[in-house]
Amino acid sequence: MGTKPQDASTSPARTGIGTRERVVRAASRLFQRQGYEGTGIKLIAKEAEATLGSVYHFFPGGKEELAVAAIQHGDREFADMLGTGLAGSDDPAVAVENCARLLATALRASDWADGCPVTATALETIGRTSPIQEACLAALRNWQEVLAAKFRDGGFGDEDAEELASTVLSALEGAEVTSQVYRSEQPLLTAGRHMAQLIRSRGAVAR
């Protein structure tokens, strides 16, 4: 029966969300929740309401190619969330604390399941397949740059901004894992407050 899998309308080719996009989103969420090795392609297909044939049609490179696309999707998703949190204030300290609050709320809303979209996959594949590792590296670089830009705008020098971005990102990543294991918002909220203090103590007032 070719097209028309589950969409509302039937006539045009791309109704609602395309199959490829559904597969990428399902893969991204599943990798985020249970890691790369723990997630089967067949489960991804079922979760995306697609068939195995469709998955291999769009990703002839198999699981690895799909993982790269999923990581890149998670990259954009997390960068958007960082951007939203940072946009709340011109003061970098307030903005970072706002980010932590946003992450904590989203984490609780998912019952502590949806943490960082790349950490699990990154850790599992650390010394192995390079395309996935490169996608994870690009994501971390991207997020760090989003933070660094905010710090530069807040009056920090290039080197200070880059280093602060590195530490803030590390702290948020680590606090997100800790919050997931503790099933509590506290590690993320405390880390956010401490990061704000660190930013203030390193000088540079809100302009």
Next chain:
Amino acid sequence: MGTKPQDASTSPARTGIGTRERVVRAASRLFQRQGYEGTGIKLIAKEAEATLGSVYHFFPGGKEELAVAAIQHGDREFADMLGTGLAGSDDPAVAVENCARLLATALRASDWADGCPVTATALETIGRTSPIQEACLAALRNWQEVLAAKFRDGGFGDEDAEELASTVLSALEGAEVTSQVYRSEQPLLTAGRHMAQLIRSRGAVAR
């Protein structure tokens, strides 16, 4: 042929390291490097120079029971490393920065493979099997308490010490992952320096 698998001497029952301990160590390292789902029991047995029969003899609960023992082993291992790093100075700020340096050196020595011994497994099993999750939770609590004790000794109040320990642990955890992906000591070293600044800025001088 019963005993005598690979040890130097042959006569006594427990020559060198016992089979059970070898299995736990191999499991801990493999879970640390490639996660819970990505590590097969047969590989663990081979790596430990044991047989499948031995593994299931010591761990009748299968992979899950073995994982709990492996996490607890990693717990002690990481706590020892924290203790060693913290023992270098009475000043909590200096001590924490020392820890970060120690982690960075060990990480580089393993070619960025041996990060935190529980993070990968913790993330993969986050909403699922509770025994493993509880072991991971106990490990994080243990490490936080090691840090908190150091801060209390350094003159911080109970609540300050607990919160600082939470953030420092999160930052070290996150920076370790970042260092692994970047293949660079820089994220860990920078986080260590910033954590020292945070500790100093929160008052309390070295006693």
Next chain:
DNA sequence: TTCTTGATAGAACGATCGTTTTAGAAGGGC
């Protein structure tokens, strides 16, 4: 119509997964 292309559907392959099972080898107490 006919041919071609993009996408879907699902059966089937070999390999490996965690686990179970059965058998056998050492050592101590009797």
Next chain:
DNA sequence: GCCCTTCTAAAACGATCGTTCTATCAAGAA
């Protein structure tokens, strides 16, 4: 000698893994 416990050895089970394969459907170009 014999028995019993502890530990090792390896074959084998069903299930699931990632992947390949063939068949089919819909729609546009000729």
